[in-house]
Amino acid sequence: MTFKQLANLEWKGMKRKGGMAQSIIMAIGKGYFGLCYLIIMTAMSAGLFKLAEEEGMDPFQGFFKYAVYLWLGDLVIRYFFQKMPTTLVKPLLIQNVRKKTIVNYCLTKSSLSFFNFVNLFMGGALFLVLALDYKVGFGTSFLFALTFTLFLLANNFLVQLLNHVTKFALPFLVVFAAVLALDFFKYVEVTAYTKYFFEALYNYPFLIVAVAAYLIALLVACYRFYFKNLSLDSAVVVKKETYKYYDLNFLNRFGTLAPFLKLDLKLLTRNKRTRMVLMMSAMFLLYGLIFFTVDMYKSNTFFTIVAAIMITGGFMMLFGQYVPSWDSSYYPLMMTQNIPYRTYLESKWLVMVLGTLVSIILASFYLFFGLQTYLIIVAVGFYNIGWNCYLSLITGAFVRSKIDLSSNKNAFGDTKAFNVQTLLLSIPTIAIPMLLYFVLTKLLPFNTAMIVFVAIGLAGILLKKPMFNLIENLYKSQKYKTIKAYK
Amino acid sequence: MIQVENLKKIYDGNTVLDIQGLEIPIGESFGLVGNNGAGKTTFFSLLLDLIEPTQGFIKNNNVIVNKNEDWKTFTTAFLDDSFLIGYLTCEEYFYFLGELRNQAKQQVDAFLLTYADFFNNEILGKNKFIRDLSKGNQKKVGIIGTLIGNPKVVILDEPFANLDPTTQIRLKKILRNIADTKQTTLLVSSHDLNHTFEISDRIVCFERGRIIKDIDTKQYSFEELTSFFDVVV
Incomplete structure (x- = not known):
C-alpha cells in the first residue's frame, strides 16, 4: 500500500463525513483566522528589529532577545490548534501495509501542516529584512533565516510529543510555566539568557548542524513513539481504571x-x-x-x-x-x-x-x-x-x-x-x-x-x-x- | 398492539423497506428472520423512531411513533452497543434505566438477582466500566437492561449473535418465559431460524424489504419450517 492509497482513503473519509455544509462555513472561518495568524506571525518576525529600534535597543540585540517569544508563540498556538496526524489505523493493521509506511505517512501528513508554512513565511520575512533592510551578506542572512526556520519547524514534532506523551508533557509544561512566571514577575529575566542562544546561531552559522540535529532527534522520537504505539495493545488490553463511587443522591x-x-x-x-x-x-x-x-x-x-x-x-x-x-x-x-x-x-x-x-x-x-x-x-x-x-x-x-x-x-x-x-x-x-x-x-x-x-x-x-x-x-x-x- | 400501515423507507431511490400492512397483537412473541440487508434493522429503527419513514407510519399501542413520544414509556430496545453507556458500571447502567422507568434501586436489585445465572458471575459486583467488558458480556448487559421495569414492548436485534452457547440457551429460556406470560410483546430478529423457532409464536421473513412469509410456529414442526424458509434463509 502506498502513500497515495492512504491519502485517497483519507480524502474519502473527509468527503463522506456528515455535515458538509456547516464544515464549509467553518472552513471559511478557519481560513480567515489562519490568514490573520500567518500575517501576524510573518509581520512579527520582520518587525522585531524595528520594534527593538523604537525601544532604543540595538535592532539585532532586540531580535535575539525576543526571538524566543516567536518560538514560544508558535509552540503554544500549535499546541492548542494543530491537529494531530490521526489516521484510520485499526483496519490497516492486519492488511499488507508495513507499519513503517503508516508511520511515515502520518509524519509526512503532519509536515504538511499549515503551521509549517507559517514558519517558512517567518523565515522568509527574516531573510528579506536581514538582506534588504540591514544589508547583511546574502549567505549569512540566508543561513541564519534557515537555522531559525528549522528551529521553529522542530516545533511540529515537539508539539506531537507534547500532545501524546503525558510523561513528557507534564514536566515540560511545569518547567515552562515556572520560567514564564519568573520572567513575568521580573524575578529573572529569561530573555536575557535566551538571547545568547539566538545570537550564537547568528554568529556561528555552523550551528545550523546542531539545530538540524535537534530537529532530526525530535523526528526520530516521534517516529519511535508512533511505531511503538501502533498496535491495538493499548486499546485491547483492559486497563482497569480505578473506579470511584460518589454519593450523588x-x-x-x-x-x-x-x-x-x-x-x-x-x-x-x-x-x-x-x-x-x-x-x-x-x-x-x-x-x-x-x-x-x-x-x-x-x-x-x-x-x-x-x-x-x-x-x-x-x-x-x-x-x-x-x-x-x-x-x-x-x-x-x-x-x-x-x-x-x-x-x-x-x-x-x-x-x-x-x-x-x-x-x-x-x-x-x-x-x-x-x-x-x-x-x-x-x-x-x-x-x-x-x-x-x-x-x-x-x-x-x-x-x-x-x-x-x-x-x-x-x-x-x-x-x-x-x-x-x-x-x-x-x-x-x-x-x-x-x-x-x-x-x-x-x-x-x-x-x-x-x-x-x-x-x-x-x-x-x-x-x-x-x-x-x-x-x-x-x-x-x-x-x-x-x-x-x-x- | 403494533400496527404497520403502508410503510416505506427509501434511501436515494432504493426501497429498503416496503410493508403494506402488519399487525402484531399484544403479548405476541414475534420472530423476524431474513438475510443480511433484508430490512430487519431498518424496521426496528423505524419502530423506535430512529429514522424517518419515507411513507406510511407505525402505531405502537395507538401511538404513531414519529408523531408522538409516548411510546417511549412502555417500549425498550437493544439494537447494538450504541444502547450502552460505556463509562458506567453495569449496576449504574441498570439503576439509570431503572430511574427512567420509575424503578427504585431495591426493585432493580431484586430484578437483577433473578438473572444471576445469566450473568454467570461476570457482570455484577465487578466494579468494571461497561466499556471494559468483552463484547459478549456487554451484550448481556444490554439485553437484561431492556427487561427492567416490565416494558410492554421489547425489541431485540440479533440477541443471540456473539453469545456463547451456554448463554444462548439461557437467553432462550428467559425470552420463552417472557413470551409465555403473554403480557409483553417481544420482537426478536435473528439470522438463525433455530433460535427464533424456539422463542417465537410467529415468524415473519423479510426479503429485500418485503414480507415473504408469515407463519404461526405452532402449526408446523421445525423441519417443515426449515423447508419453508430453505429458499431464502
Missing part, C-alpha cells in the same frame, strides 16, 4: 432531571475527553489574571468584561457546544428511553447553569482586584446563565461531531477539547454581551448599568419556557440527522 432533589445530572457528572469525571474540558474550564477561570494584572488592561472595563465572560462562561462554552455530541456514542439509547426530549435538554441546560454558578463562586478570589471587578464578573455570570446557556444549546444543535469519549485509547486519538470551531462558535457568546455592556455603560451610570445587566440576565431565566420551546423544536427537527451523524 443529593442531586435527587432535581426530580426528573436527577438521573441525567448524575449521568452527566459521571460523564464529566470518567472520560479523558471530558476531563480535559474540566481542566480547560479551570484555566478559563484564571483567564482574568492576564487582564487584571497587566497595566494596559487594568483600568479598561472593556477588557474586564471580556475577562468576565471567559471566567464565568468557560465551562458553559466548552461543554455546551458539544451538547448533544457528548452522548453521541449512546444517542440511540437516549432517544428510545422514557425521556421526553425536553427533559433531556433541560438537564443539559441545568448542568451548564450549575457549572456557571460554580465558576462565579470560585471566581470570588477576584475580589482581590476590587469589589467592582467582582461585581462585573457576577453580573456577566448572570447574563451567561440567562442567555448564553441557551445560545450554547442552540449552537450545539448544529455541531454534530461524533465524540470518542475514550480517545485516549490509542496514540492516534485526537484529544483536543479546544479548536477553531470552538472559537468561531464562541463569537456570538462574547460579542453580544460586550455590545450590551458598551451600550449600557454609555447610557447609564455604572451601578445602574450593572443592575440592568443582571436584570437582563434574570429575564433570560424567566423566559425559559418559550426559549425551550424554540430549542426543543430545533433539536427535534434535527433528530434524524443527528442520529445519522453519530453512526
Whole structure:
C-alpha cells in the first residue's frame, strides 16, 4: 500500500463525513483566522528589529532577545490548534501495509501542516529584512533565516510529543510555566539568557548542524513513539481504571432531571475527553489574571468584561457546544428511553447553569482586584446563565461531531477539547454581551448599568419556557440527522 | 398492539423497506428472520423512531411513533452497543434505566438477582466500566437492561449473535418465559431460524424489504419450517 492509497482513503473519509455544509462555513472561518495568524506571525518576525529600534535597543540585540517569544508563540498556538496526524489505523493493521509506511505517512501528513508554512513565511520575512533592510551578506542572512526556520519547524514534532506523551508533557509544561512566571514577575529575566542562544546561531552559522540535529532527534522520537504505539495493545488490553463511587443522591432533589445530572457528572469525571474540558474550564477561570494584572488592561472595563465572560462562561462554552455530541456514542439509547426530549435538554441546560454558578463562586478570589471587578464578573455570570446557556444549546444543535469519549485509547486519538470551531462558535457568546455592556455603560451610570445587566440576565431565566420551546423544536427537527451523524 | 400501515423507507431511490400492512397483537412473541440487508434493522429503527419513514407510519399501542413520544414509556430496545453507556458500571447502567422507568434501586436489585445465572458471575459486583467488558458480556448487559421495569414492548436485534452457547440457551429460556406470560410483546430478529423457532409464536421473513412469509410456529414442526424458509434463509 502506498502513500497515495492512504491519502485517497483519507480524502474519502473527509468527503463522506456528515455535515458538509456547516464544515464549509467553518472552513471559511478557519481560513480567515489562519490568514490573520500567518500575517501576524510573518509581520512579527520582520518587525522585531524595528520594534527593538523604537525601544532604543540595538535592532539585532532586540531580535535575539525576543526571538524566543516567536518560538514560544508558535509552540503554544500549535499546541492548542494543530491537529494531530490521526489516521484510520485499526483496519490497516492486519492488511499488507508495513507499519513503517503508516508511520511515515502520518509524519509526512503532519509536515504538511499549515503551521509549517507559517514558519517558512517567518523565515522568509527574516531573510528579506536581514538582506534588504540591514544589508547583511546574502549567505549569512540566508543561513541564519534557515537555522531559525528549522528551529521553529522542530516545533511540529515537539508539539506531537507534547500532545501524546503525558510523561513528557507534564514536566515540560511545569518547567515552562515556572520560567514564564519568573520572567513575568521580573524575578529573572529569561530573555536575557535566551538571547545568547539566538545570537550564537547568528554568529556561528555552523550551528545550523546542531539545530538540524535537534530537529532530526525530535523526528526520530516521534517516529519511535508512533511505531511503538501502533498496535491495538493499548486499546485491547483492559486497563482497569480505578473506579470511584460518589454519593450523588443529593442531586435527587432535581426530580426528573436527577438521573441525567448524575449521568452527566459521571460523564464529566470518567472520560479523558471530558476531563480535559474540566481542566480547560479551570484555566478559563484564571483567564482574568492576564487582564487584571497587566497595566494596559487594568483600568479598561472593556477588557474586564471580556475577562468576565471567559471566567464565568468557560465551562458553559466548552461543554455546551458539544451538547448533544457528548452522548453521541449512546444517542440511540437516549432517544428510545422514557425521556421526553425536553427533559433531556433541560438537564443539559441545568448542568451548564450549575457549572456557571460554580465558576462565579470560585471566581470570588477576584475580589482581590476590587469589589467592582467582582461585581462585573457576577453580573456577566448572570447574563451567561440567562442567555448564553441557551445560545450554547442552540449552537450545539448544529455541531454534530461524533465524540470518542475514550480517545485516549490509542496514540492516534485526537484529544483536543479546544479548536477553531470552538472559537468561531464562541463569537456570538462574547460579542453580544460586550455590545450590551458598551451600550449600557454609555447610557447609564455604572451601578445602574450593572443592575440592568443582571436584570437582563434574570429575564433570560424567566423566559425559559418559550426559549425551550424554540430549542426543543430545533433539536427535534434535527433528530434524524443527528442520529445519522453519530453512526 | 403494533400496527404497520403502508410503510416505506427509501434511501436515494432504493426501497429498503416496503410493508403494506402488519399487525402484531399484544403479548405476541414475534420472530423476524431474513438475510443480511433484508430490512430487519431498518424496521426496528423505524419502530423506535430512529429514522424517518419515507411513507406510511407505525402505531405502537395507538401511538404513531414519529408523531408522538409516548411510546417511549412502555417500549425498550437493544439494537447494538450504541444502547450502552460505556463509562458506567453495569449496576449504574441498570439503576439509570431503572430511574427512567420509575424503578427504585431495591426493585432493580431484586430484578437483577433473578438473572444471576445469566450473568454467570461476570457482570455484577465487578466494579468494571461497561466499556471494559468483552463484547459478549456487554451484550448481556444490554439485553437484561431492556427487561427492567416490565416494558410492554421489547425489541431485540440479533440477541443471540456473539453469545456463547451456554448463554444462548439461557437467553432462550428467559425470552420463552417472557413470551409465555403473554403480557409483553417481544420482537426478536435473528439470522438463525433455530433460535427464533424456539422463542417465537410467529415468524415473519423479510426479503429485500418485503414480507415473504408469515407463519404461526405452532402449526408446523421445525423441519417443515426449515423447508419453508430453505429458499431464502
